[in-house]
Amino acid sequence: MNFNKILVVLGEPNSIFSEVLFKYFNLKSFKKNKNIIILVGNKKLIFKQMMKLGYDLNINQINHIEKARKHKINLINIDYKFKKPFSKISSSSNRYIESSFKKALQLIKVNKISKLINGPISKKYFLKKKFPGITEYVGFKTDTKNPVMLIYNEKLSVVPLTTHIPLKNVVKFIEKKKIIDNIIKVDVFYKSKLKKIPKIAILGLNPHCETTDKISEEKTEIIPAINYLKKKKIKISGPFSADTFFLKKNIKKFDVVVGMYHDQVLTPIKTLFKFKAINVTVGLPFIKVTPDHGPNEEMIGKNISNPSSIIYAFKFLNKINDF
Numbered sequence: 001m002n003f004n005k006i007l008v009v010l011g012e013p014n015s016i017f018s019e020v021l022f023k024y025f026n027l028k029s030f031k032k033n034k035n036i037i038i039l040v041g042n043k044k045l046i047f048k049q050m051m052k053l054g055y056d057l058n059i060n061q062i063n064h065i066e067k068a069r070k071h072k073i074n075l076i077n078i079d080y081k082f083k084k085p086f087s088k089i090s091s092s093s094n095r096y097i098e099s100s101f102k103k104a105l106q107l108i109k110v111n112k113i114s115k116l117i118n119g120p121i122s123k124k125y126f127l128k129k130k131f132p133g134i135t136e137y138v139g140f141k142t143d144t145k146n147p148v149m150l151i152y153n154e155k156l157s158v159v160p161l162t163t164h165i166p167l168k169n170v171v172k173f174i175e176k177k178k179i180i181d182n183i184i185k186v187d188v189f190y191k192s193k194l195k196k197i198p199k200i201a202i203l204g205l206n207p208h209c210e211t212t213d214k215i216s217e218e219k220t221e222i223i224p225a226i227n228y229l230k231k232k233k234i235k236i237s238g239p240f241s242a243d244t245f246f247l248k249k250n251i252k253k254f255d256v257v258v259g260m261y262h263d264q265v266l267t268p269i270k271t272l273f274k275f276k277a278i279n280v281t282v283g284l285p286f287i288k289v290t291p292d293h294g295p296n297e298e299m300i301g302k303n304i305s306n307p308s309s310i311i312y313a314f315k316f317l318n319k320i321n322d323f
Contacts, residue, residue, distance in 0.1 A: 010041030011119025015295035158265035202238035275308035
């Protein structure tokens with residue numbers, strides 16, 4: 001695998017992603033990055049957005065991966081017609097985003113590149129309810145079954161068993177097989193990429209892991225999954241009640257917390273670490289990272305966005321180089 005190159009798909013053009021990238025490229029840490037960074041997007045758009053936001057950065061446009069240089073902002077151009085540097089998010093950028101992902105995934109396959117960062121996309125306009133999120137979209141494009149969303153911080157990471165689905169549908173996906181599959185993938189990721197045997201906690205679905213119904217998901221699905229994983233020598237504990245789990249005395253004992261639905265674990269992780277967290281898709285043939293912010297339409301073009309998550313993303317991928 002090619003561990004020294006990172007492809008960056010710029011994603012939704014009307015987002016804060018270009019701004020936080022510009023801020024990163026202005027830092028000393030960019031000059032210390034061990035990887036060769038290659039953007040996949042439209043050069044003219046990037047130039048116009050730099051002008052709008054007041055940045056002066058040199059872009060090294062390339063046609064072949066071999067031409068990319070370390071500590072340069074390399075870019076493979078993708079055609080895109082636009083009128084303004086920033087506009088309202090709409091479906092007009094869909095073809096451009098699709099082309100950017102297609103090109104990046106081709107480059108990954110042909111050149112055996114192991115690292116991808118993607119900018120945010122609009123679930124409403126780009127995914128159009130065909131996929132719950134970008135995790136599932138990239139999984140589909142790479143023929144990957146059941147990719148796992150891991151929100152990573154070196155102190156504590158979380159995994160939602162279900163991602164961007166309506167709360168009323170969550171119970172349908174609480175299955176022993178899915179729990180086992182997700183946790184095994186996370187365990188393998190930590191051992192192979194981070195060289196660490198993770199201590200994993202799993203939360204219950206119901207308040208206090210109890211229910212007055214005849215069927216208890218804790219008894220029928222979660223506990224049997226935990227018992228199976230323990231036999232496989234995976235360090236797992238639970239189920240824990242979600243309402244008290246994220247106290248300091250509890251979270252310091254674990255590396256990963258697996259929750260049953262999106263907000264059960266993403267709300268506390270964002271409260272704890274704010275933008276110092278990244279979305280890692282586990283189970284793909286390469287490592288895919290998404291900064292932990294969306295397009296953030298309210299802050300587009302204002303040059304006031306926090307770049308912490310993209311900085312953390314590059315720091316994380318540098319860490320992979322060290323192993």
